Amino acid sequence: MADDVFKALADPTRRTILDELTQASGQTLFEICSRLSTRHGLGMSRQAVSQHLAVLESAGLVETRREGRYKFHDLNTAPLRQITERWLAHDPYGPEESTP
Amino acid sequence: MKIHMTSVFVDDQAKAEHFYTEILGFRKKHDIPLGEGARWLTVVSSEEPGGTELLLEPAGHPAVKPYRDALVGDGIPLAQFAVDDVRAEYERLTALGVRFTQEPVEMGPVTTAVLDDTCGNLIQLATEPKETAAG
Numbered sequence: 001m002a003d004d005v006f007k008a009l010a011d012p013t014r015r016t017i018l019d020e021l022t023q024a025s026g027q028t029l030f031e032i033c034s035r036l037s038t039r040h041g042l043g044m045s046r047q048a049v050s051q052h053l054a055v056l057e058s059a060g061l062v063e064t065r066r067e068g069r070y071k072f073h074d075l076n077t078a079p080l081r082q083i084t085e086r087w088l089a090h091d092p093y094g095p096e097e098s099t100p
Numbered sequence: 101m102k103i104h105m106t107s108v109f110v111d112d113q114a115k116a117e118h119f120y121t122e123i124l125g126f127r128k129k130h131d132i133p134l135g136e137g138a139r140w141l142t143v144v145s146s147e148e149p150g151g152t153e154l155l156l157e158p159a160g161h162p163a164v165k166p167y168r169d170a171l172v173g174d175g176i177p178l179a180q181f182a183v184d185d186v187r188a189e190y191e192r193l194t195a196l197g198v199r200f201t202q203e204p205v206e207m208g209p210v211t212t213a214v215l216d217d218t219c220g221n222l223i224q225l226a227t228e229p230k231e232t233a234a235g
Contacts, residue, residue: 031201
């Protein structure tokens with residue numbers, strides 16, 4: 001499972017998809033494609049975006065739900081918490097304060 | 101050459117007439133019985149009665165359902181209408197019970213939203229920035 005998360009996060013387009021889903025959850029494939037092309041200059045085929053979404057979904061970072069005739073994509077951050085706790089949970093000092 | 105008419109398939113022409121005129125605010129232009137309940141039903145913008153007509157065409161052909169199901173599933177609109185202020189339209193139409201599959205979002209210079217026309221189609225509303233709207 002963790003391997004899937006790291007693989008999913010390794011690609012900049014997939015990270016951009018997660019950025020956009022952070023702004024508004026529950027997006028159709030059309031909205032995700034529109035956001036990638038108009039806001040990020042990532043003009044790619046619908047099939048290519050679908051494949052990226054499939055990788056994110058298999059990692060558990062994106063969940064899809066059907067609502068009547070529509071299909072929406074939601075962000076799920078739970079897998080991110082699991083991979084950070086892997087190391088942070090064993091650090092007795094906790095995460096250091098970092099300047100933004 | 102210019103675009104005189106375009107069409108969308110609608111599940112029910114009476115329901116479509118109501119939605120496109122009473123809810124969206126278009127004006128009926130032609131309504132001619134074609135037999136067996138079908139009508140030649142067109143609407144135009146009330147801001148531009150001489151402009152492009154939209155034909156609300158019966159969706160009886162067997163190819164229509166799989167075609168529209170696939171597009172609607174992915175959230176793809178079948179037509180786009182220009183509005184002065186997509187956010188104001190979003191507020192007005194949601195108050196009337198219209199379902200949006202995409203809330204207003206700035207897509208580059210254009211702000212868009214996508215609604216369900218209750219007759220089987222998704223429709224995109226778009227507002228272009230004032231500077232380029234005339235160009």
